[in-house]
Amino acid sequence: MTNPQEEWPQTPCPSGYIGTRPKNARDKAWRYAYEAPNPNDIGKVICIPCERIISGGINRLKYHLAGIKKHNSNPCLKVTDEEKRFIHALLATAEEKKLNRERAKLAMRAAIAESEGAPFDMQEEEEALENIPGKKFVF
Ligand SMILES: [Zn+2]
Numbered sequence: 001m002t003n004p005q006e007e008w009p010q011t012p013c014p015s016g017y018i019g020t021r022p023k024n025a026r027d028k029a030w031r032y033a034y035e036a037p038n039p040n041d042i043g044k045v046i047c048i049p050c051e052r053i054i055s056g057g058i059n060r061l062k063y064h065l066a067g068i069k070k071h072n073s074n075p076c077l078k079v080t081d082e083e084k085r086f087i088h089a090l091l092a093t094a095e096e097k098k099l100n101r102e103r104a105k106l107a108m109r110a111a112i113a114e115s116e117g118a119p120f121d122m123q124e125e126e127e128a129l130e131n132i133p134g135k136k137f138v139f
Pocket residue numbers: 047048049050051052064065075076077078079
């Protein structure tokens with residue numbers, strides 16, 4: 001068993017600060033974040049490229065790094081294109097998983113409707129799926 005902490009690069013912030021990550025950190029976005037150093041900032045993270053404290057945790061950090069205005073996040077001004085691409089890929093994967101879960105639910109509902117002889121407009125339902133928020137991350 002490897003210690004997950006050791007898998008994360010200990011990249012210093014611009015000031016040279018190197019922080020810690022939660023013991024159970026799984027989200028790949030932790031590559032670009034440390035836990036906020038101040039004990040009053042529990043649950044907040046520090047963005048490694050710009051050293052901003054991001055409230056709302058690792059998920060909000062992703063929007064900050066990706067430059068996506070969601071949950072009131074301010075875009076990171078120091079993130080490199082490569083880092084941005086990494087985060088965009090993370091978000092796209094998460095959205096794809098979500099979409100697959102929705103598709104599986106849809107197939108289930110269609111099967112139930114069929115067994116009950118109830119009308120089910122698969123095409124309409126699929127179109128609704130295409131409009132679920134977040135689809136924009138797939139590029
Ligand atoms: Zn930042």
